[in-house]
Amino acid sequence: MHVHKASERDLEIGAKLGAMIQDTTARARLVENPAEALSEIGAKSDLTIYADTADLVHLIIPANVDADRVAAGDEAYFEELGRLALGTCFYDDLPE
Structure with a gap:
């Protein structure tokens, strides 16, 4: 690991x-x-x-992805990848 x-x-x-x-x-x-x-x-x-706006959010794909954990369907790893991809996306005003 x-x-x-x-x-x-x-x-x-x-x-x-x-x-x-x-x-x-x-x-x-x-x-x-x-x-x-x-x-x-x-x-x-x-x-x-790359600055996110209310109308545009950039999805960041991590450079290194553990193929074995993806193939195993590791839900905790998917959550970790999601957090890495979305970072700290937070908006006071959300688009409708």
Whole structure:
């Protein structure tokens, strides 16, 4: 079984990114100028940013999928993949 452990640096960047995404002004700045915003928190600045909206949600497909667990119909793994794919999709205003 493969276990990914986040480094302290990864956790710090994740916390900063999470705070940035939750702040309306910081989120807009991240979308408009991702290289600058990401470099300020110590993250790679060559990333592509896809910002979800009320009308558009990006589905992220994990790079590594455990084919054996998929073939076995592992429901817990499917839930894990779903959480990875949807991330923190949350909207105050949902489309009708």
